[in-house]
Amino acid sequence: MSTAPSSGHRSAGRDHRIHPAWWVAAVAFLALLGAAGFRAAPGALMVPLHHEFGWSTSVMSLAVSINLLLFGLIAPFAAALMDRFGMRQVISAALVLVACGAGGSVFMTASWQLLLFWGLLIGTGTGSMALVLAATVSTRWFVERRGLVMGVLTAGSATGQLIILPPVASLAESTGWRAASLVIAAAALVVVPLVWAVMRDHPSDRGVLPYGADPNTYTPPADATGGAFSRALEALAFASRSWSFWALAIAFAICGATTNGLIGIHFIPSAHDHGMPTTVAAGLLAAVGVFDIAGTIASGWLTDRFDPRKLLVAYYGFRGVSLLLLPWLLSETVHPSMIMFVVIYGLDWVATVPPTAALCRELFGQRGTIVFGWVFASHQVGAAAAAIGAGAIRDSFGTYTYAWWGGAVLCVIAAALSFVVGTRRRADSPDALGDDQAGRSNSAATPAPVTDR
Known part of the structure; x- marks a missing residue:
């Protein structure tokens, strides 16, 4: 006699144990935390590397740009690989690559090796997880609380920065x-055994339904077919016919430019230009991570309840104002206005992720996770461009001021793009399903193409 899998609702059955989805989410959080360290570390290591090797800011920014670019471009293929080969296999291999890049960097003697270790290995490893892992876990394992879970998992990157950046x-x-590089390598490796022991691809692997799924209406998704490369490209071709995809991608590119590319990489060197000690600047950047945890989790909660488009407009607007004021806030010491910047920028840091992921699910249905991977790729293209562009501005003008002001202008553009995403397509798209509808839909048919009319 077979037993129907449990849905995870406490009221739906007598089993009051913690649903396995929460354990999978917890380990995914740790995996993202372990991979986050080296993404935050370059800003703290640029000054000592310059002192030892004499490498210019532009050279080091190029290595970071390769890292950020690969971090994004690999994401959609990683999402397809997770569909095809399994999450724990892809995640474990990715964490090992991060450790090899961080550990191998201790043997660097030339700038091209910086491109290899910081750029190629670290970029490939972190890109194989990135936020597509958060999107995959929240989509597969949760029907209810998807936005909240996406926010919590996204905050894992900020937590990794918080824990690792100050000691680095x-x-x-x-x-x-x-x-410092060896500490980062160890942080990535320590998560691998947990990933292998706990992570599973689907709730059915644990004999349960996704958290919050209705046993009477839930239909498991079809197994992935075809190669990861072709599936990733097919999803891009499908999404690229929609104006909403391009609006999301451009806005998210600006998000990457104004977080990872500008503040994440250049805040510490810029603060150092103003006489602030590196450790103090690193502490401020870590404090951004503290508030990012609260902001991203709150954003996930809000995404479950409000229009994601309006949330994005507000987030980009606050970020633009903060960047506009930053040149007047930096100084030798920490003062109240600098603390206010840290609080506002921290709350806003990756609060854009839950509503952006929700819009990808809403507009592109079954392809939503891979499409989000492509949107995230644009995030990292923007981050890479800003990382190398800000470095070039610093070398040319002797100041980062024009980089901060340029970021403020970009945020205005991102807010405008977010306002128009999907406004003409939401009601009539056969694939435009909200979270509850998407999780409970019985249709296994391939969604119709999303095109803006």
């Missing part, structure tokens, strides 16, 4: 950047 900056200053 301290080690780089007191012991040397090599010791």
Whole structure:
């Protein structure tokens, strides 16, 4: 006699144990945390690397740009690989690559090796997880609380920065950047056994339904077919026929430019230009991570309840104002206005992710996770362009001021694009399903193409 899988509703059955979806989400959070360290570390290591090797800001920014670019471009293929081969296999391999890149960097003697370790290996490893992991877990394992889970998992990157960046900056200053790199490698490796033990691809692997699924109406998604490469490209071809996709992609590129590319990489060197000690600047950047946790989780909660488009307009607007004021806030010491910047920018840091992922699900249905991977790729293209562009501005003008002001202008553009996303397509698209509808739909048919009329 077979038993129907449990849905995860406490009222739906007598089993009051924690639903396995929450354990999978917890390990995904740790995996994202472990991979986050090296993405935050370059800003803390640029000054000691310059002192030891004499490498210019432009050269080091190029390595970081390769990292950020691969971090994004690999994401849609990683989403397809997770569909095809399994999450724990892809995640474990990605964490090992991060560790190899961080650990191998201690042997660097030339700038091209910086491109190899910081750029190629770290970019490939982190890109194989990135936010497509958060989107995959929230979509597969949850029907209810998807936005909240997406927010919590996205906050994993900020938590990794919070935990790892201060000791990285301290080690780089007191012991040397090599010791700091080894700490990052260890942080990535320690998560691998947990990923292998707990992570599973689908709720059915644990004999349950997704959290919050109705046992009477839920239909499992069809198994992935075809190669990962072809599936990723097919999803891009499908989405690219929609204006909404391009609006989301451009806005998210600006998001990457104004977070990872500008503040994430250049805040510490810019603060150093104003006389602030590196460790103090790293502490402020870590504080951004503290508030990012709260902001991203709150954004996920809000995404479950309000129009994601309006949330994005507000987020980009606040970010633009903050960047506009930043040149007047930086100084040798920390003062109240600088703390206010940290709080506002932290709450806003990746609060854009839950509503952006929700819009991808709403507009592109079954392809939503891979489409989000492509949108995230644009995020990293923007981050890479801003990372190298800000470095070039600093070398040319001797200041980062024009980079901060340029970021403020871009945020205005992102807010305008977010306002018009999907406004003409939401009601009539056969694939435009909200979270509850998408999780409970019995239709297994391929969704019709999404095109703006």
